[in-house]
Amino acid sequence: DIVMTQSPDSLAVSLGERATINCKSSQSVLYSSNNKHYLAWYQQKPRQPPKLLIYWASTRESGVPDRFSGSGSGTDFTLTISSLQAEDVAVYYCQQYYNIPPTFGQGTKVEIK
Amino acid sequence: EVQLLESGGGLVQPGGSLRLSCAASGFTFSSYAMSWVRQAPGKGLEWVSGIIGSGDRDYYANSVKGRFTISRDNSKNTLHLQMNNLRAEDTAVYSCAKSRVGSVYDVLDIWGQGTMVTVSS
Numbered sequence: 001d002i003v004m005t006q007s008p009d010s011l012a013v014s015l016g017e018r019a020t021i022n023c024k025s026s027q028s029v030l031y032s033s034n035n036k037h038y039l040a041w042y043q044q045k046p047r048q049p050p051k052l053l054i055y056w057a058s059t060r061e062s063g064v065p066d067r068f069s070g071s072g073s074g075t076d077f078t079l080t081i082s083s084l085q086a087e088d089v090a091v092y093y094c095q096q097y098y099n100i101p102p103t104f105g106q107g108t109k110v111e112i113k
Numbered sequence: 114e115v116q117l118l119e120s121g122g123g124l125v126q127p128g129g130s131l132r133l134s135c136a137a138s139g140f141t142f143s144s145y146a147m148s149w150v151r152q153a154p155g156k157g158l159e160w161v162s163g164i165i166g167s168g169d170r171d172y173y174a175n176s177v178k179g180r181f182t183i184s185r186d187n188s189k190n191t192l193h194l195q196m197n198n199l200r201a202e203d204t205a206v207y208s209c210a211k212s213r214v215g216s217v218y219d220v221l222d223i224w225g226q227g228t229m230v231t232v233s234s
Contacts, residue, residue, distance in 0.1 A: 038218070042158075042221075049210075049224035050224055051224075052213075052220055055220040061222065093157065093158055097219055100218070101172070101174045103160065104158040
């Protein structure tokens with residue numbers, strides 16, 4: 001199975017400041033035939049199911065605010081929240097869907113400083 | 114509105130069985146792969162099983178292979194998870210989720226609220 005490792009486990013950011021979450025996969029999730037990275041990001045707020053934010057490493061899901069962006073390649077990826085809002089307090093997960101089983105990172109908890 | 118509603122969770126003894134269901138609405142159910150994902154209390158997300166739209170191909174995590182069976186009834190827009198020989202470590206909230214497109218090799222764009230399964234004597 002592909003192991004996904006996120007860092008940090010938690011971070012506290014002031015309102016309006018940038019939050020950066022990293023995700024590393026144990027092997028490449030780039031599918032060479034279509035040149036796409038099979039990497040997604042989800043947001044989970046307390047007592048809610050996960051919400052898809054980003055797929056193909058950098059494609060924003062419809063309706064997701066543009067302060068959320070994804071980047072990276074190969075085995076190293078980043079989710080950036082450019083200006084943290086109170087409603088962004090949540091746990092964020094990366095996921096690879098290159099292989100079965102799809103696997104998730106352990107999650108990063110984002111709080112307000 | 115696209116919706117997924119799980120049912121069937123509860124308290125079961127180790128070694129027991131449980132059948133979860135997920136009722137789908139608001140989309141053409143048979144066109145999309147579906148998955149079950151679980152989350153143990155206070156823990157992260159673990160993909161459990163997936164099935165393609167036609168139901169002809171299914172996939173499992175190693176942790177449940179041989180004990181769990183996923184199935185779907187496209188005539189009733191319903192997804193199932195039959196769980197046998199349950200263990201304490203299967204205790205979790207089980208959510209069904211829809212793939213963004215038809216393949217299991219894709220992201221999960223719609224999730225249900227989940228149903229709690231507790232395995233304890």
